[in-house]
Every structure is written in structure tokens, then in C-alpha cells.
Amino acid sequence: MAFLREVRLDDQFGPFVAYRANYGFVPNFFRAQALLPRLIEAQAALEGVILMEGKAFSRIQKQKIHLVIAAALQDTYWVTARIATLQSLGVSRFQVSQLLENLHQAGLSTAEVALLDFCLKLSLDWQTVGLEDIEKLRSHQFDDFAILEAVLTCALARFFSVLSAGLRPEPDFEPYKLSAGRSAPATKVPDRRSFAHGPHQHGRKDPYIRTVYLSPKTFAPFAGVLKTHGFIPNVYRAQSLRPDVLEAASSSVRAILITADVLSRIQKECIFVAVSAAILNSYCVAAHCNLLRGFGLSPEEGDQIAFDHHQSNLSKADKSLLDFALKLAVRPSEVCREDIDGLRALSFTDEQILECVALTALSNYVNMLQIGLGAEPDFELPRGYEQNKVHLPEAEARHTKEGLGVLPSAMAAEDPDAGLVARAQAGELGAFEELIRRHSSSVYRALMAILGNPEESQDAMQDALLSAFKHIGGFQGRAKFSTWLISIARNTALQRLRDRKDTESLDEGVEGEEEFRPRQIRAWQDDPEQIHSKSETKKLVEKSILGLPSKYRIVVMLRDIEQLSTEEVARQLGLTVPALKARLLRGRLMLRESLAPHFTTAAGKAAI
Amino acid sequence: MITCDEFFAEFGDYLESQISPEVRQELEQHLSQCRACHVLYDSTLKTLKIVTDSSSFELPASVTDRIIDRVMAKLRKGQS
Numbered sequence: 001m002a003f004l005r006e007v008r009l010d011d012q013f014g015p016f017v018a019y020r021a022n023y024g025f026v027p028n029f030f031r032a033q034a035l036l037p038r039l040i041e042a043q044a045a046l047e048g049v050i051l052m053e054g055k056a057f058s059r060i061q062k063q064k065i066h067l068v069i070a071a072a073l074q075d076t077y078w079v080t081a082r083i084a085t086l087q088s089l090g091v092s093r094f095q096v097s098q099l100l101e102n103l104h105q106a107g108l109s110t111a112e113v114a115l116l117d118f119c120l121k122l123s124l125d126w127q128t129v130g131l132e133d134i135e136k137l138r139s140h141q142f143d144d145f146a147i148l149e150a151v152l153t154c155a156l157a158r159f160f161s162v163l164s165a166g167l168r169p170e171p172d173f174e175p176y177k178l179s180a181g182r183s184a185p186a187t188k189v190p191d192r193r194s195f196a197h198g199p200h201q202h203g204r205k206d207p208y209i210r211t212v213y214l215s216p217k218t219f220a221p222f223a224g225v226l227k228t229h230g231f232i233p234n235v236y237r238a239q240s241l242r243p244d245v246l247e248a249a250s251s252s253v254r255a256i257l258i259t260a261d262v263l264s265r266i267q268k269e270c271i272f273v274a275v276s277a278a279i280l281n282s283y284c285v286a287a288h289c290n291l292l293r294g295f296g297l298s299p300e301e302g303d304q305i306a307f308d309h310h311q312s313n314l315s316k317a318d319k320s321l322l323d324f325a326l327k328l329a330v331r332p333s334e335v336c337r338e339d340i341d342g343l344r345a346l347s348f349t350d351e352q353i354l355e356c357v358a359l360t361a362l363s364n365y366v367n368m369l370q371i372g373l374g375a376e377p378d379f380e381l382p383r384g385y386e387q388n389k390v391h392l393p394e395a396e397a398r399h400t401k402e403g404l405g406v407l408p409s410a411m412a413a414e415d416p417d418a419g420l421v422a423r424a425q426a427g428e429l430g431a432f433e434e435l436i437r438r439h440s441s442s443v444y445r446a447l448m449a450i451l452g453n454p455e456e457s458q459d460a461m462q463d464a465l466l467s468a469f470k471h472i473g474g475f476q477g478r479a480k481f482s483t484w485l486i487s488i489a490r491n492t493a494l495q496r497l498r499d500r501k502d503t504e505s506l507d508e509g510v511e512g513e514e515e516f517r518p519r520q521i522r523a524w525q526d527d528p529e530q531i532h533s534k535s536e537t538k539k540l541v542e543k544s545i546l547g548l549p550s551k552y553r554i555v556v557m558l559r560d561i562e563q564l565s566t567e568e569v570a571r572q573l574g575l576t577v578p579a580l581k582a583r584l585l586r587g588r589l590m591l592r593e594s595l596a597p598h599f600t601t602a603a604g605k606a607a608i
Numbered sequence: 609m610i611t612c613d614e615f616f617a618e619f620g621d622y623l624e625s626q627i628s629p630e631v632r633q634e635l636e637q638h639l640s641q642c643r644a645c646h647v648l649y650d651s652t653l654k655t656l657k658i659v660t661d662s663s664s665f666e667l668p669a670s671v672t673d674r675i676i677d678r679v680m681a682k683l684r685k686g687q688s
Contacts, residue, residue: 537662
């Protein structure tokens with residue numbers, strides 16, 4: 001049994017029809033993803049262009065590359081599948097087992113051995129891959145098309161192996177037993193903190209291989225890339241010899257990363273950042289920290305997720321999701337059913353877990369391409385890297401300062417709460433009480449904004465304050481204490497929404513905001529606040545706000561009651577700024593509509 | 609002069625004062641001549657002022673005290 005729930009897809013589902021036609025069956029690998037058919041479509045397209053189309057290598061050669069990588073990663077599913085495909089292409093069982101036992105004595109040409117060695121190095125020991133490896137391939141007469149195709153093939157192999165490790169589909173045939181003496185993959189578990197010293201600078205301008213110009217005006221995938229990043233990053237330019245692959249890859253990115261109806265885009269970007277950091281790829285960390293900033297996350301927070309997400313402001317559940325993604329990325333063969341059950345216990349659905357696996361796989365794919373093609377850094381690195389300093393997780397940093405309560409001097413100067421915070425961090429309960437009294441109104445409003453229900457908000461307030469006390473040791477004064485406290489409240493509330501599966505109110509979705517046009521066109525009185533008493537007005541406003549559909553209520557309350565900036569609201573909710581603005585305007589207009597009867601020139605002391 | 613649709617397209621940014629001086633000028637010119645858009649703008653602005661000034665969703669002091677007392681009791685119990 002595979003790890004996740006399976007559903008039956010329609011017999012006419014395109015990729016399945018194609019697999020039945022080509023192989024006579026639908027591989028369990030794809031059946032295991034039937035909860036989200038868009039993932040299957042994306043992967044089938046990518047597999048089609050990389051394994052079937054490219055002209056530099058034969059199908060057999062590419063299947064061999066996949067076989068040796070799968071074997072090195074101890075991926076029984078793909079070893080079995082590739083053996084079956086190779087045999088169907090006429091390769092004998094004997095040749096296959098030679099390849100698995102010792103590829104240096106499998107009767108291959110020196111060029112073919114060099115190619116497979118390169119592919120294994122890129123898949124297992126990518127940190128050491130450099131220009132000299134590419135030169136070695138060139139010395140065996142591999143041209144730029146071939147090098148690109150080899151790197152793409154390796155990247156796809158990792159993509160698929162991460163998925164099979166996370167989903168564990170049953171092999172489609174009698175599983176091939178890898179010889180017992182085979183050692184675990186040589187992948188070291190990298191220390192993310194050593195990552196500032198990672199290979200970010202190569203001192204080159206161009207990728208390892210030739211590129212051609214593809215105009216975003218005529219080449220649709222680049223138009224999408226341009227929209228996302230504002231320019232064409234080198235990792236895409238480096239693949240320009242294969243526009244067909246870029247097209248399939250851009251559909252995959254859309255299907256796996258951009259579609260946000262299961263996990264939020266911010267959750268996804270966090271996975272991308274953490275996985276890239278775990279496999280020590282500063283290029284992808286920089287790229288996706290950049291995107292996180294576009295969603296309103298501060299550079300420090302992106303940084304924190306890259307270095308050590310346990311110290312970030314993420315919810316406990318999201319941290320566990322990242323733990324899972326990292327295990328999958330660096331120790332795929334150790335992922336087990338208990339990991340999946342752990343996530344389920346935190347209320348993650350099978351769809352969400354599946355998406356997390358696919359996303360980890362996709363980030364492996366992109367990371368392998370960047371490393372294998374030598375795409376030069378073209379994103380601004382998170383601040384920590386610029387200063388080339390290694391961040392210690394905060395807990396350790398505190399120990400080095402001998403004891404609690406040492407605050408950065410910058411904070412003491414700016415935050416009126418700094419003194420109390422230091423005392424609370426030293427364990428003084430009275431100081432903590434004073435802090436939460438100061439900010440209790442904001443905490444409550446933050447909770448009401450999201451939960452929209454007084455009883456539940458009061459209940460959540462207690463949880464949020466307890467959680468603040470528990471984590472105050474990790475507060476490092478990068479933001480004001482009040483900001484930090486309120487973000488804890490908000491995370492508490494968002495987690496409750498997730499727990500009751502009410503994510504509809506947070507989802508981005510296409511909602512046709514532009515169609516909404518105001519109906520009330522009667523002028524309002526000059527001084528509307530004088531019409532009703534203050535308490536009546538308050539009641540009216542509360543009633544109108546609570547009457548808004550929840551997704552509008554949240555944005556209006558965060559922006560107009562709590563007075564957060566639009567960027568901050570977008571960040572908190574995982575919306576893009578334009579999406580947030582559209583929703584905010586609509587919410588405000590709905591509010592206006594609902595208040596209008598009480599404030600227009602014709603309104604008297606209307607009944608409330 | 610710009611149309612009402614064009615005005616509406618910029619309306620959200622106008623409320624947020626996130627707009628270039630040139631566009632602002634266009635919008636204000638439209639407002640001075642279009643009653644419907646003027647009413648929309650004026651009433652939305654008033655809505656925002658009412659909402660912001662209403663001190664909505666303030667928790668009564670007694671409820672705040674009760675919650676904080678409960679939290680502190682738990683913490684003290686945990687410490688002792």
C-alpha cells in the first residue's frame with residue numbers, strides 16, 4: 001500500500017490513456033498521485049519531453065541514467081520500473097545487472113562511463129560539481145545539447161525519486177532486490193549553518209553551456225517567468241537550448257508551485273526555501289526568499305527559514321511540514337509511514353502531504369538544474385549571506401551570551417517594551433503580565449479578524465498568550481515586541497481555521513472582484529459620525545464587519561481596524577499584494593454598502 | 609477626461625494613496641465632474657473613517673482581566 005489515499009480517476013484521464021497505450025498499464029507511481037491530477041499531468045509532460053524527445057541520447061541511455069541514480073538512492077520502485085523499461089527496449093537482464101553491480105565493468109564505452117559517473121556525482125555529491133566536470137564531458141565529445149540533456153535527465157531522476165520516497169508506491173513488477181552489500185547513498189546530511197560558505201560565487205558570467213535568446217514576447221513560458229521574477233533568471237536562460245523542456249517545466253511550476261488551492265503559496269515558498277537551503281543551494285534560496293519578500297515576508301524571516309525554520313515564526317504544524325520536506329530531500333530512503341501519520345495528526349490532509357512531496361521533488365529538480373548547468377547567481381542574497389556571517393540559531397546564540405535576557409542594543413533604543421521583554425525573558429512573570437496587558441486589545445482584534453467569533457477569539461487569546469510565554473525566549477528583538485506578539489496571535493487563529501478546515505477564507509482563488517460594482521449611490525451626510533451615538537456606531541460597524549464573508553472580513557479588519565500595511569496583510573494571509581488590494585477594495589465597498597442605509601442624507605435615527 | 613470605469617480601476621490605489629501625481633490629477637479632475645463617482649469616493653472615505661474611529665472589537669476590561677488572570681494562573685502553576 002502506498003502512503004497516501006488513492007482515488008480512481010476517469011478512464012479518459014489523458015496521461016493515463018497515454019501510459020496505457022505506451023506501457024500497457026498505468027504505473028503505480030502516478031496512481032499514487034491521483035488525489036491531485038494536475039501533478040500527474042505536469043510530470044507526464046516533463047517526462048515526455050526529457051525522456052522521449054531529446055535527441056542527444058537514446059531512450060535506452062536515459063533509462064540507464066535513471067536506473068543507476070535510482071539504485072544509488074536505493075529507490076526500489078524506480079529500479080524495478082527502469083529495469084522493466086530497459087528490458088522492453090531490448091536490453092538483457094544480464095547487462096542490466098552488470099550495470100547495477102559495477103558500471104565500470106559493464107562493458108560500456110569510456111564515454112558512456114564518464115556520462116554515468118557525472119550523473120551519479122550530480123545526483124549524490126552535487127556540492128562538488130564544477131566546471132571541470134563539464135570539461136571532462138566535453139573531452140568525451142559531448143556537446144552542449146548533450147550536457148543539457150544529461151543534466152535534465154538527472155534532475156528528472158531526482159524529481160521522481162523524491163516523489164517515490166515520499167509516496168512509496170508499490171513496484172509495478174516483481175521488485176528487484178538491490179545487492180545487500182550496497183551502502184546507503186553517499187549524500188551527507190548537510191549542516192545548513194555552514195551554508196553561508198557554500199558555492200555561491202563562481203566568478204563567471206555565463207552558465208556552463210551555450211544559451212540562445214528567447215524573447216518573453218514570443219515565448220510564453222518566459223513571459224510567465226518575467227511576471228514572477230521581473231527578469232529571466234539564469235537558471236532558466238541556461239536551458240534555452242530546449243524550449244520544449246522549458247515549456248513543460250513552466251507548466252509544472254504552475255501546477256505544483258503556483259496553484260495554491262491545497263497548500264498556501266507562502267507555505268510552498270517556505271518549503272522551497274528550506275529544501276534549497278538543506279541541499280546547500282544558495283541560488284534557489286535567494287530566488288525564493290525574494291519571492292517570499294514579494295508576498296510581504298521580511299528578509300529576516302526568509303533568512304530564518306533558510307537557516308533554521310525551528311526558530312522562525314511559523315506555526316508548529318508548518319514547522320513539522322518543513323521537517324518532513326527536509327528529511328525527504330536529504331534522507332529520502334528513511335521516510336516512513338510514521339512520518340505521514342505524524343503530519344496527519346497535525347491535521348494535514350493527504351492532498352496537502354502529496355503537494356508537499358511534489359514540491360520537495362520540484363525544488364530538487366530546479367536545484368539540480370542550477371548546479372548542473374552552473375547558472376550564475378542573479379538574485380540578491382538574503383542579508384545574512386551578504387555579510388557572509390553564519391547565523392546561529394537563536395537558542396545557541398543565547399547560550400554563548402551566558403544566560404537569558406541579553407537583547408540587541410538596537411532594540412532597547414526603539415521598542416518601548418524592551419525593558420519588560422528582557423525581564424520576562426529572564427523568567428519574571430510580572431513583567432510578562434504587564435506586557436500582555438499593554439497589548440491585549442490588539443491581540444484580541446487580531447484574533448477576531450480571523451476567527452470572527454467573540455467566544456472562540458477569547459478562547460484562542462488564552463492559547464496565544466500562553467504560546468507567547470513559551471516562545472518569548474526565542475524572541476530576538478528584530479521586530480517590535482508588539483508585532484511579534486500579534487503575529488503569534490494571528491498564527492494561533494490561522495491554525496484554528498486550518499484545524500476546522502476553513503481555509504476557504506484564506507485562499508487566493510479567482511474571485512471576479514472587478515465585477516463588483518457599488519449599488520448605493522445616495523450621498524452621505526456631511527458629518528456621519530454625529531448621526532448615531534458612539535456606542536451605536538460601534539455596534540453598527542461590528543455588525544457590518546461580522547456580516548462580511550470571512551475572506552473580506554479578515555482583510556478589512558487587519559487593514560482598517562488593526563491598521564496593518566497592505567504588504568503586511570498580504571504577507572499574513574499568503575496573498576499577493578495585487579490580490580489583497582482587490583479583495584480589500586471589495587470588502588470596503590461591501591462595508592460601505594451595508595453601512596449606507598444608516599448614514600445617507602435620508603437616514604434618520606434608523607433602527608439598528 | 610477618463611471614464612468612470614477607468615476611475616474605478618484606480619479607485620483602490622487612490623484610497624490607499626498609492627498613486628502617481630499624474631494619475632491623481634486625472635482622478636481628481638474626474639471626481640470634480642462626475643457626481644456618481646464623487647458620492648462613491650466620499651462615502652467610502654467616510655466609511656473608512658467611521659470604521660477606524662469606532663474602536664470596534666474592544667474587549668470589555670472585565671473580560672480582558674479574566675483571560676489574563678487565567679493565563680497568569682496557569683503560568684504560575686507551571687513555575688511553582
